[in-house]
Amino acid sequence: MARQTVTVVGGGLAGLSATMKLAELGCKVNLVSVVPVKRSHSVCAQGGINSVSDMTGEDDSIELHAYDTIRGGDFLADQPPVYEMCYNAPYILKMLDHIGVPFNRTASGNLDRRRFGGTLYNRTAFCGASTGQQLLYGLDEQVRRAEAKGLVQKYENHEFMRVVQNQDGEACGIVMMDIYTLDLTVLKSDAVIFATGGNGIIFGKSTNSMHNTGAAAARLFVQSGALLANSEFIQVHPTAIPGKDKYRLMSESARGEGGRVWVWGNSAKRMKNPADGELITCGVTGEKWFFLEAFYPGYGNLVARDVASRAILAVTDAGLGVDGKDQVYLDVTHLEPKTQDKLEAILDIYQKYTGEDPRIVPMKIFPAVHYTMGGLYIDWPAYDAEDRLSRFRQMTNIKGVFAAGECEYQYHGANRLGANSLLSCIYGGLVAGAECERYMQSLGKDVLSGSDGAFEEAQAKELAFKQDLFSRGGEENVHLLHEELGKVMIDKVTVRRSNSGLDEALQKLYQIRERYKHIGLSDKGNYVNQTYIFANQFKYIIENAIAIAKAARCRDESRGAHAKEGFEDRDDENWLKTSIIRYQKDLDPHISYNSVDTRYFKPVKRDYTKAVKKKIQVENPPAYVPIVTSRDYGR
Ligand SMILES: Cc1cc2nc3c(=O)[nH]c(=O)nc-3n(C[C@H](O)[C@H](O)[C@H](O)COP(=O)(O)OP(=O)(O)OC[C@H]3O[C@@H](n4cnc5c(N)ncnc54)[C@H](O)[C@@H]3O)c2cc1C
Incomplete structure (x- = not known):
């Protein structure tokens, strides 16, 4: 054969x-x-x-x-x-x-x-x-x-x-x-x-x-x-450097090698401890407050990422962000030079993009979308x-x-x-x-033997879409639409989710889907035309965004990276299920659920406060x- x-x-x-x-x-x-x-x-x-x-x-x-x-x-x-x-x-x-x-x-x-x-x-x-x-x-x-x-x-x-x-x-x-x-x-x-x-x-x-x-x-x-x-x-990583173009990751290895996350404490402020909901004082005024270590003494700076990101947001929401901004310190200045050397690749990235040497000055970081x-x-x-x-x-x-x-x-x-x-x-x-x-x-058998006409038809569909995009002369700019889409996804579909926010996000996404029909390409050239390439991808990006928002809207619980206001607990009785999402043209995607195979480990509540x-x-x-x-x- x-x-x-x-x-x-x-x-x-x-x-x-x-x-x-x-x-x-x-x-x-x-x-x-x-x-x-x-x-x-x-x-x-x-x-x-x-x-x-x-x-x-x-x-x-x-x-x-x-x-x-x-x-x-x-x-x-x-x-x-x-x-x-x-x-x-x-x-x-x-x-x-x-x-x-x-x-x-x-x-x-x-x-x-x-x-x-x-x-x-x-x-x-x-x-x-x-x-x-x-x-x-x-x-x-x-x-x-x-x-x-x-x-x-x-x-x-x-x-x-x-x-x-x-x-x-x-x-x-x-x-x-x-x-x-x-x-x-x-x-x-x-x-x-x-x-x-x-x-x-x-x-x-x-x-x-x-x-x-x-x-x-x-x-x-x-x-x-x-x-x-x-x-x-969607995973939001706790430690990234915000940038105008993108976020640059400061790897968990910085904390794995002993890096610590902190803000200046403020004895006059009180906030809910994200670990147990109890009201606590936010450290001591004038002293460093290593809040992850305070909230989760068992795992400290190395709690799971969803937990760390929510804790950082809780601290900046309480008004404790560094310089009053959405940022906290990630500090490796106390590490031995030989340990810092193991982190050279990321410390160099920090220095290159901020101009500050993280071996001497603590890094300023904030959570960013990272993984799906x-x-x-x-x-x-x-x-x-x-x-x-x-x-x-x-x-x-x-x-x-x-x-x-x-x-x-x-x-x-x-x-x-x-x-x-x-x-x-x-x-x-x-x-x-x-x-x-x-x-x-x-x-x-040979799968190609039953493919008569299939390649020509598939290629023709792509050609037709290409011609359609090139012929559109509308006012909408695909890059600006992407900016709007990214903003609503970050605001409503990442760390802070609520059903009303997700409904707003979906409405906005439907509008973007409609407005996309009226884009015009600023570049109509046939060589290295990045606007065309992105415009072609954007049709599918919108549908993926809708699938993410819709699946989040349907899941009425908080589990892992999905935390929803009004449904703060994990609900194994109703939601220990895999979401299965099917596309439906011009409609919301259809969502059904598969059961999860939990044969080896019985689900228990996660607790990172104790190191057992x-x-x-x-x-x-x-x-x-x-x-x-x-x-x-x-x-
Ligand atoms: C900054 C950063 C640091 C990370 N560090 C770690 C870490 O230390 N440890 C860890 O476990 N994970 C880490 N991750 C996650 C990990 O890097 C990624 O999940 C993993 O590399 C993904 O690999 P992949 O092969 O699935 O895809 P990728 O490496 O993303 O490769 C995708 C490939 O698909 C191709 N492709 C995409 N679209 C098309 C298309 N339409 N047509 C043709 N080709 C296409 C691309 O050209 C590329 O070759 C990190 C992630 C980030 C963002």
């Missing part, structure tokens, strides 16, 4: 891992990326990647890693995928080490570990504070080996526009656009894997790269009926599911379309723990590659299903 071909859309950690796995299995890959692969957003990841090591002497365990992840996500994650990811994490680290990723090491030669949020254990391996870059370059090298063997063909600077399906609804390729010439072409393949990253740009300014618009996944949602899941869960827990719905049959072998992990509801990485919803529930994303991207990518190969083997290290025992854990093999790193 001829070698099968897969189109992988996205060249970040998830896309590269999937490509590597497919090449290992002898498949051919078309690797499509809107930016050069080595500029994928993963390159910006800073603080590290989680896995349990038995070398830290802390009695850490796989079970504890899985438990922290599930508790951090406020019990909304299906537990089998999380468990298997944590099982595989040490092997993934071994693979990364073998392929030459330059991790920091201890004096005895083991991988060094730092503590991250939501855990009491040092389980985060790191490369200074530029871990994502080192991981991406390591995997890129492996993919280049496959490229040299003729197994991988890269299409950088090409944007995914539409999936093509045959008459049985199976994916058989894509339409893509050259972002220089705006030419539309097709790629034929036996399956497609999506690894297109997050969607922070929906919120205007975020810590994400400017190409993280989420338009690719949203195109699949709008054009092809792909389901989204848990879109309402929700995304494309994927199937994930547990190891003991009766129909395990007729289903495919990481496959969306579209036959032959898989998804991995930040663009899909598994693994993090209602809130992601720091340093778990790089892990889920690599794990999910490897699983998607392996399951995609199994899917193609199971087909027993306890052993976690799991009855009937899954057998270890290895996803890393020695061939993954060329042995």
Whole structure:
């Protein structure tokens, strides 16, 4: 049988891992990326990647890693995928080490570990504070080996526009656009894997790269009926530097290495302690008030991110922001120079963008939109599911379309723990590659044989939309519409949510959807026309924004990153459910709910006020299903 071909859309950690796995299995890959692969957003990841090591002497365990992840996500994650990811994490680290990723090491030669949020254990391996870059370059090298063997063909600077399906609804390729010439072409393949990253740009300014618009996944949602899941869960990172163009992250590693968050205390002020609702005095006038340590003595500065962000907002709302503004201090000035050196990559970013040296002066930071827990719905049959072998992990509801990485919803529930994303991207990518190969083997036919006319039709639809956009001569400016959309999303759909605010947001989004019909392109050129490229994406950005706001409006509880006024408690009786979102043209999306698989850990209320290290025992854990093999790193 001829070698099968897969189109992988996205060249970040998830896309590269999937490509590597497919090449290992002898498949051919078309690797499509809107930016050069080595500029994928993963390159910006800073603080590290989680896995349990038995070398830290802390009695850490796989079970504890899985438990922290599930508790951090406020019990909304299906537990089998999380468990298997944590099982595989040490092997993934071994693979990364073998392929030459330059991790920091201890004096005895083991991988060094730092503590991250939501855990009491040092389980985060790191490369200074530029871990994502080192991981991406390591995997890129492996993919280049496959490229040299003729197994991988890269299409950088090409944007995914539409999936093509045959008459049985199976994916058989894509339409893509050259972002220089705006030419539309097709790629034929036996399956497609999506690894297109997050969607922070929906919120205007975020810590994400400017190409993280989420338009690719949203195109699949709008054009092809792909389901989204848990879109309402948007992570706001507690520590970023506000900027006119975007927010720049100051990684959790700063706190992992001992950084402390504070404001000047004020004995005359009282506020509600976010941990228990009790009225408290806001520190002592003239003294530093380390408020996270005061609210959550058990975890201090390393509480889960949703908890830290809400605490910072509560403090600035109480009028304690530094210089009367929405900002608090993140202080690493007391750290030893050798510890500061481990943070060099981020401290340099701070100095570059603010002009102040954070080794001497505390940094001024504020929460910013950072990560999307929700995304494309994927199937994930547990190891003991009766129909395990007729289903495919990481496959969306579209036959032959898989998804991995930040663009899909598994693994993090209602809130992601720091340093778990790089892990889920690599794990999910490897699983998607392996399951995609199994899917193609199971087909027993050539998907292209039933695709007569499908490519021409898909390309014609894209061409028609292109011509439509170029012919519009309205007054509306797509960039200004984006500014308005970002503002309403930040104001009403991030940390402070209420049903009235979400209703207002939805009304505004419907108006923007209407006004978008009346845009005019300021640039009508046919070469590197960024206004056109963004205008095309914006149609889908609006629908994604509506899906996020609508799912938030429907969920009447507070859980993880979703906190709603009037519904302050988590409500497991009614809302321990995954939101499943289906696009409906010109209507609100339809939302239904799936139950959550909580087989290993019973949901309990999260409490970060006490530091209790306890052993976690799991009855009937899954057998270890290895996803890393020695061939993954060329042995
Ligand atoms: C500043 C920052 C620091 C972070 N630090 C950490 C950390 O220390 N640890 C951790 O675990 N997590 C961290 N994260 C989160 C983590 O970096 C991301 O979740 C992860 O890198 C996402 O990887 P990915 O492969 O899913 O997507 P990405 O790396 O974003 O790659 C997406 C790919 O899709 C392509 N693409 C997108 N749209 C299209 C399209 N329409 N057509 C073609 N190609 C397309 C892009 O070109 C790119 O190649 C951080 C996030 C930020 C913002």
